[in-house]
Structures are given as C-alpha cells and as structure tokens.
Amino acid sequence: MVFLYLVDGTIIAAQLQTPGVAMGQVYSAACECGYQVGDLFLGRGEAVEADWHPAFCAEGQHVVAVNRAGEPLACPKPRHIATPILYGLDRRLSPVESGELGGRHLCPRCRTVRLSFEEVGLWD
Ligand SMILES: [Zn+2]
Numbered sequence: 001m002v003f004l005y006l007v008d009g010t011i012i013a014a015q016l017q018t019p020g021v022a023m024g025q026v027y028s029a030a031c032e033c034g035y036q037v038g039d040l041f042l043g044r045g046e047a048v049e050a051d052w053h054p055a056f057c058a059e060g061q062h063v064v065a066v067n068r069a070g071e072p073l074a075c076p077k078p079r080h081i082a083t084p085i086l087y088g089l090d091r092r093l094s095p096v097e098s099g100e101l102g103g104r105h106l107c108p109r110c111r112t113v114r115l116s117f118e119e120v121g122l123w124d
C-alpha cells in the first residue's frame, strides 16, 4: 500500500495492491518445449488505471501482457483482434489452482499444460 502525504498530513493519493500479481512485477514464462517469453511487465507500475496481466493470444499464438483494467481486452500487437484469455483465471488455460500464476498453464506453442511463470524483477 502506498500513501502520499502533503506536509500538513493530508493523504493525496492511495494505491491498494490487488491480490495475486502485486503492482510492478516483471515475469517471464517458459515451457518444457522451449517456448519462452521474457519481460512481461505486470501489475500497475505508476499507472493507476492500468493492471497488466499475462494472457493467451490465439491470433499470435503467444503469451502477452494485456491491460485487464481496460475494455475491451486486446493484444498490443497490431492485427491481433482475437480477445486474449487471461492466465490464472480461466480453467482452459490454468487447470490447477495455486495462485493466479503459480503451477502450470497452457503453452501457446505445444498446447500442453507445461508453461510456468516466474517473477524475475520489479518495475514501477
Ligand atoms: Zn497477439
């Protein structure tokens, strides 16, 4: 939780962390088949209106970070118009519940549940 105070003690801004992916985490994803993605910037950073989350894009057959605070959900790549499916929240992608990004998930390349996410850093 982050509070910003004026000199007289007034709270001028407050940000609450969401459960699961907290604000400003960098993740990578890797599968036993060799598929991997680095630099997935997730959470919020300084942009309060954004909440980046990894998703499966059927159009590009890849894992992308999408802004789930925005409507509609969209892959950032041009011409990828299929609605991305959020990891950790959809049983087709993430059959085992162990936190949103824990456990194994569907790999966009080999289409088996062998993709795992790993936190590799922080950003803001
Ligand atoms: Zn895409």
Ligand SMILES: [Zn+2]
Pocket: 031, 032, 033, 034, 035, 107, 108, 109, 110, 111, 112, 114, 115
């Ligand atoms: Zn794979």
